[in-house]
Amino acid sequence: MIKTYTVVLATGMTSSPLTRFIPGEYDEYGRLKVGRDLRVIGSEAVFAAGDTAHALADDIHPTYLSCQHALELGRYAGHNALHDLVGCELIPYRQAFYATCVDLGPWGALFTTGWDREVRKTRHEGKAMKQQINNEWIYPPSPAIGKVEIFRHIALSAEIDT
Ligand SMILES: Cc1cc2nc3c(=O)[nH]c(=O)nc-3n(C[C@H](O)[C@H](O)[C@H](O)COP(=O)(O)OP(=O)(O)OC[C@H]3O[C@@H](n4cnc5c(N)ncnc54)[C@H](O)[C@@H]3O)c2cc1C
Known part of the structure; x- marks a missing residue:
């Protein structure tokens, strides 16, 4: 037995297998690529967020499978999905x-x-x-x-x- 205060568990990251049911483009984690408004590229009626979405946080950096990105992506995706349904303007996701x-x-x-x-x-x-x-x-x-x-x-x- 090795006594320790900290264990680093490195298992890798992957998106939910549910993403496979949605036609689109995927990244290496199985995330769906989305546009600025978080619509899935190739399935325009679907908005993706959190660990299922490969979005750009700014002009060049993709989001990570992390809570800080999941929380904001969820807010924007929910906002945009609702606005899309009622014909209102969508807002681009950004998280500097x-x-x-x-x-x-x-x-x-x-x-x-x-x-x-x-x-x-x-x-x-x-x-x-x-x-x-x-x-x-x-x-x-x-x-x-x-x-x-x-x-x-x-x-x-x-x-x-x-
Ligand atoms: C052990 C661990 C430690 C982590 N630590 C950190 C950390 O320190 N910092 C950090 O930034 N991130 C951390 N993460 C990552 C972070 O938890 C995720 O990036 C974040 O929770 C993703 O949010 P999400 O809403 O996309 O998915 P989730 O939080 O996974 O939520 C998805 C929800 O969908 C539900 N669901 C799944 N399938 C179905 C279905 N078929 N029908 C209905 N509901 C379904 C699930 O039960 C779940 O409630 C950690 C993850 C793990 C596993």
């Missing part, structure tokens, strides 16, 4: 901010920003950031705050004018 935060156990955590992963916080400062991300940034709003507040929370996060 990119960060990573890796928790390394008692040592702390490593927080980076930008596509070149510039180190911003380490150890306990990084850990505090990780806890804020997990407990606040990506944590779904409580149903107790009510429907209106939940919608406000979602719209504000995405900076979408609803």
Whole structure:
């Protein structure tokens, strides 16, 4: 037995096999390629988000299979699918901010920003950031705050004018 504080599990990433039922172009993770409005290229009535979508976060960087991209992609895809149904204008997905935060156990955590992963916080400062991300940034709003507040929370996060 090897005692350790941290286990790094590297299994690779793959999209849901459900994507195979949708005609389109796929990337190496099995994600459907989408346009700026998150319509699937080749299946224009379908919008893809999260781990099923290969989208561009800015002009050159594809999204990752990650919660930070999944959350925003979901907001934009939902917004656009609804607007498409009622004949309103769609908005292009963009997500300029990119960060990573890796928790390394008692040592702390490593927080980076930008596509070149510039180190911003380490150890306990990084850990505090990780806890804020997990407990606040990506944590779904409580149903107790009510429907209106939940919608406000979602719209504000995405900076979408609803
Ligand atoms: C162990 C693990 C650790 C991770 N850690 C991180 C991390 O630290 N940071 C990070 O950024 N990302 C992390 N990720 C990745 C992150 O969780 C995903 O990128 C994100 O959850 C994708 O969101 P999604 O909405 O696309 O898919 P999901 O969150 O997987 O949601 C898909 C939903 O669809 C449901 N579903 C599937 N098939 C069907 C069906 N046929 N009918 C109805 N419902 C169905 C599933 O039950 C699920 O609820 C991690 C993933 C794993 C597995």
